[in-house]
């Protein structure tokens with residue numbers, strides 16, 4: 670992403686140049702939920718599930734499907750937040766497994782999110798918001814009555830509900846990470862309700 674920006678001097682076209690890598694790695698992140706379900710990592714299934722499903726939704730059902738929004742600045746916002754987070758997170762896992770965890774990586778893993786989570790969420794919400802007029806105009810992914818199954822679905826309202834669902838769900842993730850931070854960096858003993 671940095672190389673793209675240095676070479677082109679604009680964010681326009683960035684999404685197109687990184688989309689394959691983004692789709693592959695974010696889709697594989699579903700394995701994180703599987704790992705929790707089968708118990709090979711001790712992470713809460715609920716926390717991992719919300720985290721991964723919101724990213725999958727953004728990648729496939731918003732950014733991939735709605736081409737006119739791919740050059741929005743808000744897309745860069747969440748791409749940067751996700752990328753910095755995952756570089757730090759997977760470095761943390763790798764060094765932990767090697768039993769040689771540099772303090773800076775541990776510190777970064779449990780501090781960067783304080784800024785990156787709100788930045789990522791802002792990017793995601795602004796991107797969905799930018800998609801709304803297009804979705805309303807085209808009626809994409811919507812099912813109108815009458816039809817032989819007698820069901821209707823409006824993707825425009827679904828997106829509005831998804832945006833609203835960030836209000837109860839995002840604080841759950843953010844406070845979970847704040848608790849993890851207190852546990853890992855300050856050694857506090859925390860009892861998780863959903864474990």
Ligand SMILES: CCCCCCCCCCCCC[C@@H](O)CC(=O)SCCNC(=O)CCNC(=O)[C@H](O)C(C)(C)COP(=O)(O)OP(=O)(O)OC[C@H]1O[C@@H](n2cnc3c(N)ncnc32)[C@H](O)[C@@H]1OP(=O)(O)O
Pocket residue numbers: 710711712713716717719720722723724726750751754758761762763765766781782785786787788789790793831834835838839842845846849
């Ligand atoms: C259908 C439409 C759905 C729409 C839903 C809409 C609602 C969405 C609201 C939520 C919005 C989220 C938006 C989000 O996408 C925005 C961003 O991400 S912005 C960028 C900032 N983000 C972050 O900082 C993310 C932070 N999140 C995480 O770190 C994790 O994802 C989390 C699931 C929260 C888990 O963290 P936690 O610290 O609880 O557990 P870990 O899994 O990291 O660690 C537990 C122990 O397991 C070891 N572990 C885990 N995985 C591995 C691995 N792959 N390899 C090796 N070891 C692993 C880890 O080391 C820990 O071990 P130990 O306890 O011994 O230290």
